[in-house]
Amino acid sequence: MEITPTIRAEIERYLKQKSLSMTQFGNITSLNVGTVSSIITGNRSLSVNQLDRITMGMNLPPDYFYERFVEECVEESPLNWRRVKPFVYRCVELGRLDCLQRAVSMFLDSPIYTHSLFELAEDLFHKGYRDTAAYLYENVAVSERKQHSERLALCQYRLFSIRIGKDQAQNLQAAAKFEPFVDRLDEVDQLDAFKDLANVYRSLSMWDKVYKFSCQMYKLGQVQYDLVHNSKKETELKNKLRSGPLFAYIAYAELMCAHACDAKGSHKQALEHIQGYADLSWVKENDDESLYWKNQFQQWAKINTYVNGLMSGDISVLSDYVEYISGEQHIFNELLNIVEAANKYNIDVDHILHRFEPKIASYKEPSPVEPFLLQQQARFWYKLAKYSLNKGRYPYGFKCLIKALEKSVTINHVLLIANCVGLFFDFKTHAAPEVQTQFQSIYREVWKSNDKKDSFNLNNS
Template structure:
């Protein structure tokens, strides 16, 4: 069995092979000769910064010595956080999660290191190292003795945020695991957590859950808003920063509740919630950010009143709705509402589709840039092309209808939406006789691929499609 030389021995061998003095090598790597001499002779503990300088000077990969560093400088020495923490950050930066894990396991033997590991997790999460952050949050959560601690709740919230993406099964599991911890968060952070939970359940079309978490967010937001504007109360500590002005959580709760009621067919109750964010005269702030959001919600209240009436079967609002759409840059949601109403109430909307033909074509692809769009827009895209397919096929426009249907099937497969996949198959069978042989073969091939891929994930039937 070959014996691996120590870091010290390998540096010595390198200097001899290259004919370098410690002074010359020290100048090359910007370390003084005394430091180099102490490291080479073993009289000085080496920091990860010094190790990186030496490794670079030897023209070796930056993590070349990391496993030996753990063995020689961490495992065989008393634990020293000032020495270990920079090494952890470097392991994360270089993607050496195996080294990170070895050191973390050592540290977890002492519960005093939990707060420090949590701080590392928070920093690297903000820096975008999600895989490393997830590992750290998980280990801290597992080691947390106080099950009602805020730190444990934050770990669970971060794991929830990291896990959310386009896969509906993963999103559902993440929401189920996090929900019991939400009320253990700081009350300010609870607002964003409740918003995120409601949005996930909205993307899953689980409307009772949407209503539950949105209602909870609205109540908590109202309590916090009243506290802020209670002149007898002085804030003793600085407040955590919210992602939106405080009043927005109250009105967004009304918007989500309206959305849930509309989806369940309770349009009268939905209209009550729309009125809840139409009148914002109670909002006390006057800053530019507040004024921007007030205008947004008042505009949304106006347009969502049209939507509410349209989904109730009042198609007389279509002309006003279309004129509103004409003045907007982004009309994807509005087009989805139009095509849904057309299918539901057998309304001819050809003139609307022709008017916005260029916008419809541009919606073949849409980038998912944030947590909300990753969850919600892929589902809306799949639903849009499914409903466009249904409308076009019922109109006898078979080539275009089948093209839309194939787009819907592919998008439904990407997000693991089993019910929508099944609906695509159902409408295809209904109109199969009108499909060209090559279209039939293409649909069958994509369907088999999508079903095989998602069957392994044990998909689930959620949503109204």
Template sequence: MEITPTIQAEVQTYLKRKSLTMTEFGHTIDLNVGTVSGIVTGNRSMSVHQLDSITAGMNLPPDYFYERYIEECIEDCPLNWKKISPFLYRCIELGRLDCLQRVVILLLDNPNYPPSLFEVAENVYKDGYSEAAAYLYKKVAESEKQQHSERLAICQYRLFQIKVGQDRTVNLQAAIEFAPFVDRLDEIEQLDALKDLANVYRSLSMWDKVYEFAHQMGQLGQLQYHLVHNSKRKGTEPRKKLSRPLFTYITYSDLLCANAFDAKGDHEQALEHIHRYANLSWVKESDSESQYWKKQYLQWAKINTYVNRLMSGDISVLPDYVEHMAAEEEIFAELLNVLEVANRYNVDVDHILQRFEPQIEAYQEPSSSDMYTQQVLPEEYVRFWYKMAKYSLDKGRYSYGFKCLLNAWNKAEVLNKGLLMHNCAMLFERFRAYAVPETEDKLQILWEKVDQKDGFLLDGKAHY
């Protein structure tokens, strides 16, 4: 069995091979001769910064010595956080999660280290190292003895945020696992967590859950808003920074509740919630960000009142709705509603679609790191093309209709949207006779996958 030389031995061999003195090598790597001498002779402990300098001076990959560094400078020495912490960050930066895991397992034997590892997790999560952060959060959570601790709840919240993506099965499981921990968070952080949970359930069309978490967010938001603006505590700001002004969690609660009631067909209850966020006379903030959000909610209230009336069957407001949306930069949520009304009430909207044809042709799926954009807008993209397919096929525009259907169906499969896939399949079956052979073959391949997904249809009442 081949014996791996120590770091010290390998550096000595390199110096001999290159005929370098320790002074010369020290100048090359910007370390003083005493430091180099101490490392080479084994009389001095080595930091990861010094190791990286030596490795670079030897023209080796930056993580070349990392496994040996663990063996020689961490496992065989008393644990020293000041030395270990920089090494963990370097392992994460270089993608050496195997080395990270090896050191973390050592640290978890000591109850003093989980808080420090939690801090590392928070830092690298903010820097975008999601895989490493997830491992650290999981290990810290496992080591947490106090099941009602805020640190445990934050770990579970971060794991939820990291897991949520485009697979609805994964998203549902992530939401189920995190939900029991949400009320253990700091009350301010709870607001963002409840918002994120509601948005995930909104993307799953689970409207009762949307209402549950949105209502909880609204109640908590009102309590916090009262505390901040109470005469005895006026000017007291939350200890933690929210992603948006505090009052918006109250208004967003009503917006989501209205959305849930509309989706379930209870347009009267939905209108009550719309009226609530249309009245912002109670909002005390007047800074520029608050003014921006107040304007947004007033706009949304106006346009969602139109939508509410349209979905109730009042087609008379359609021209006003179209003129209003023409002034908006983003119009696809509105066009989606136009198509919904057209399909539901057999309304001809060709003139509207022609007016916005350039925007429709240029429509691309949006992308963002925001939970709402990640979860809700990709489904909106699918639903838009599904409804466009339905409208076009009903009009006898088979070539374009099937093109839209393929677009919607392919994306629904990527997102694992079982109900949308099922609806696409039913629409295909209804118009199959009008598909050219090439199109029929493509759609048939997608059809054959639907049976495997049917067991995950969550909410037959959702409006698609």
């Protein structure tokens, strides 16, 4: 078995091969001759900055020595976070998560480094290195698992935020795991956490959960609003809020409660919540940002009043609603309401769908990904398939249904997938052979994928 030479041995061998003196090599690497000599003789510990200069001077890839640096300068040396921290950042920059994990693992068993690791995770999270931050948060959470600490709760909140994406089954799992920790956060983080949980559960159509967390956001927002206007906390709180001014959280909670009530068929109760965020005369702030949010909620109240009437069976609001939504960016959200009402009350909306056809065709998915909007797209195609199939437009109806199934599979929305399959079997006798083959092929892939996951869980339970 070949023994890998040490970093120092490789430097020394390089100097001999190139017939370079320590002074010459020092000039190449911008290190003084004393430093080069001390590194080669082992009388001086090697920093990552010095290592990078040496590596560049030897015309090697930047991370060429990183595995050996971990072994020689981290694992075989006394713990020194100040020396290892710059190396960790370089690992992040160069994508060497393997070296970062080996280096960080040395500090995980010592509680005195928990705060340092958490601060590193926070910095990386806010700089966008979410996967690396997740590794650190997970390990900090393990070290804090027996503590009912705010830091543990914040780790779980960050992990929840990182895990939210297109996969709705994964989103549900992430939300369920985070829920027990939300009450341990400080008040400001709680407001954002309640909002985020409500949004995730809205994308999952879990309306009782949406209502629950929206109510909690509303109550906490009111308490904080009263405190702010009776103390000197306003500036401090304003700097921490992520989603607009404090009153916007209260209004948004009303909006989400209205969504939940409408979805559950409680249209009268929904209208009360709509009126709750339509009237913001109690808001004391009058700056530009506050005026923007007041106007935004008034616009939302107007459009959602139309939706509320439509879902209640008041078809007279349809034309006004259509005119109002003509400038909306996320058109699937609004057209879904129209098609849903059409299916529910047997309304012909062909002229409306034709009007918005170019906008549907040119629609681009939002970036970053918004789970709720992705779900609304899938639901729109499913409802449109149902509308078309009920009208006897079988080729177009099945085209919409296949699109709905594909989008439901992409976001792994179990309920929508089941609905698509159920609708397909209701109209299967009208499907052309190639349509049946295509639909069954997509569903077979879903079955195979979930069967593998189920086998894995059984084998590891």
